[in-house]
Amino acid sequence: MGVEPGDMPALDGNAAAGLLSELFALDVTVAHFTCAGCGAEGELGGARVYGGTMGAIFRCIACDGVVLRLVRTPAGLWLDMQGTRKLVVPVGS
Amino acid sequence: MTDNIAAAPARLRWLTAEVVELIEETPRAKSLMLSIPGWSRHRPGQHVDVRLTAEDGYQAQRSYSIASAPEADHVMLTVDRIEEGEVSPYLTRDVQVGDRFELRGPIGGYFVWTAAVGGPLFLVAGGSGIAPLMAMLRHRAAAKATMPAVLLYSSRIFEDIIYREELDALATRGDGLQVVHTLTRGHPAAWAGQTRRIDRDMLASDGIAAGERPKIFICGPTPLVESAARSLQELGHEPGLIRTERFGPTGG
Numbered sequence: 581m582g583v584e585p586g587d588m589p590a591l592d593g594n595a596a597a598g599l600l601s602e603l604f605a606l607d608v609t610v611a612h613f614t615c616a617g618c619g620a621e622g623e624l625g626g627a628r629v630y631g632g633t634m635g636a637i638f639r640c641i642a643c644d645g646v647v648l649r650l651v652r653t654p655a656g657l658w659l660d661m662q663g664t665r666k667l668v669v670p671v672g673s
Numbered sequence: 674m675t676d677n678i679a680a681a682p683a684r685l686r687w688l689t690a691e692v693v694e695l696i697e698e699t700p701r702a703k704s705l706m707l708s709i710p711g712w713s714r715h716r717p718g719q720h721v722d723v724r725l726t727a728e729d730g731y732q733a734q735r736s737y738s739i740a741s742a743p744e745a746d747h748v749m750l751t752v753d754r755i756e757e758g759e760v761s762p763y764l765t766r767d768v769q770v771g772d773r774f775e776l777r778g779p780i781g782g783y784f785v786w787t788a789a790v791g792g793p794l795f796l797v798a799g800g801s802g803i804a805p806l807m808a809m810l811r812h813r814a815a816a817k818a819t820m821p822a823v824l825l826y827s828s829r830i831f832e833d834i835i836y837r838e839e840l841d842a843l844a845t846r847g848d849g850l851q852v853v854h855t856l857t858r859g860h861p862a863a864w865a866g867q868t869r870r871i872d873r874d875m876l877a878s879d880g881i882a883a884g885e886r887p888k889i890f891i892c893g894p895t896p897l898v899e900s901a902a903r904s905l906q907e908l909g910h911e912p913g914l915i916r917t918e919r920f921g922p923t924g925g
Contacts, residue, residue, distance in 0.1 A: 590895070591919050595736060597781035598722040601685045609783040625783025626916070633722070633734040 593627040596636040599650060600624075603657050606669050614666040617645035624648070624667075685777040687724065688712065692772045693747060698835045701754045702801055703765045704740065706747040709776070714743050717808040718785040718890065718918075721750065721778030725760055733759040738892070738918070739779060740804040740836075742811035751835060753801035784918045786888060788813055792820025795881040797871065797901050799827045799893025803835050805918060806892055810850065814843055822850045823881050827871050827897065829858040853879045871897060873904035883909035892918040 597609045609625035620642035627638040627647060635651030640663070649660040661667075694706035717739075724734045735758075741749035754765040786794065786809045794813070796806040803826055813822060828834045834854060844852040855867035855875065867875060881887040889910060891898050898919045905915055 592784070592917055594781045594783040594918060597720075597783070598685065598736065598777060601780065607782045609781055623783060625781065 590628040590630055590639075592625060593623070593629050593638055594625040596629050596631065596638070596650070597625070599633065599636055599652070602652075603650065603659060606671065608667065608669055611667050611669040613647055613664050613668075615640040615643060615645055615647050616663050616665040617647075618643035619665075685780065686711070687775045687777050689773050690748070690776050692768055692770050695768065695770060698751060699833050701765070701833070702751055702835050703754075703768075704749050704751045705764065705768065706741075706749055707776075709748055712748060713779065715739050715748070715779030715808075716743065716782070716785045716787055717812040718805045719779035719781050719808075720805070721748075721776045721780060723750075723760060723764070724775040724777075725763060726775070735760040736780075738805035738808070740807045740811075742808055742815045744812065744815040751801060751804045751807075784890065784892075784916050786890060788816035788818040788820075790888065792818075792822060793881045793885050793887040794820060794822040795887035795889045796822070796824045797826075797876070797880075797889070797891040797893075798824065799871070799897035800829070800833070801835060802891075802893030802897075802918070802920065804892070806890060807836055807839075809890065810840075810843055813850070814846065814848070817848075819849045821881065821885075821887075823879065823887075824850070824852045825855070825871060825875065825879055826852065827855045827857060827893070830856055831861050831864070871901055873907060876901065876904050877908055880905075883911075886911070886914060889915045890918075891915065893920065895919040 594609050600608050611624050612621055613624055614621050620640055622641050630637045637646055638648040640647050645663055647663040651658045688709050688711050690707040690709045692705050693708045696704040698704050720736050720738045722734055722736050726732050737750045740751045752761050752764040755761045798806050840852050844850055857870050860868050891901050898917045902915055902917050
């Protein structure tokens with residue numbers, strides 16, 4: 581990816597909602613994730629995000645570990661979620 | 674805090690927006706009133722992605738907050754000009770009524786407040802970060818809501834205050850809204866507002882106390898957002914009640 585903290589200011593996960601919507605049928609910025617690295621929980625919209633319209637890296641607020649990567653490549657949308665142990669998407673009743 | 678749900682499908686289509694009116698807000702900021710066939714009603718705080726395509730096919734994409742209330746006839750975007758930007762110079766200088774461009778939205782359910790969520794509502798804005806918070810205040814007024822609300826709004830100079838007259842009008846409705854301005858780079862002689870950057874003391878003296886458990890939304894340049902969020906936590910506000918939206922490298 582080559583995009584690391586320090587290269588550019590972080591955004592909020594909310595800023596990547598448009599990119600996420602290209603893959604997910606539901607708005608996952610309001611989903612609660614559990615970080616595979618440290619076990620912390622948070623909302624994806626509140627995670628630190630690095631990147632722009634071509635791709636985004638979501639990092640855990642607590643440990644700065646990568647919880648999700650989504651990149652638009654010539655081959656298609658490329659998703660890496662090995663840093664997320666669990667994702668809970670509230671869908672109402 | 675807001676029991677956000679993702680039930681509504683997030684799948685977005687690119688739509689064509691037509692500019693129906695332009696408003697010079699400040700020397701640097703312009704509001705675009707848009708007519709967007711196929712638009713679904715947004716929630717205050719949401720944004721859109723704007724995509725411009727050059728004749729050679731090159732595309733540039735940026736996100737802009739929606740400044741209008743869901744109740745309004747047109748969608749308003751307020752754009753701050755960044756001289757070296759790829760998109761904002763067009764949207765603030767070259768754009769004409771009748772122009773069309775692509776956008777998708779409304780996007781994002783995280784930085785959202787509606788009157789149904791309730792209050793108190795504590796808003797902190799820097800510069801054009803006022804836009805999504807203005808959508809919340811316009812919606813609050815349109816919904817005739819009366820929960821306590823405070824807007825703490827930092828601008829550089831008086832002439833840079835976006836929506837100044839409308840904010841004055843909203844604050845004199847007597848419906849529980851208080852607007853506090855601060856100017857960081859000079860102020861008129863008769864200025865009654867604050868005159869420094871937003872800091873912990875200001876958030877404590879002019880904001881809503883942590884004991885009231887206000888819903889907090891902060892939007893603006895990254896340093897302002899991070900410092901305000903940190904100060905509010907130091908003042909005892911729960912992190913889960915604080916929502917932030919930073920301007921980042923894609924602003925432009």
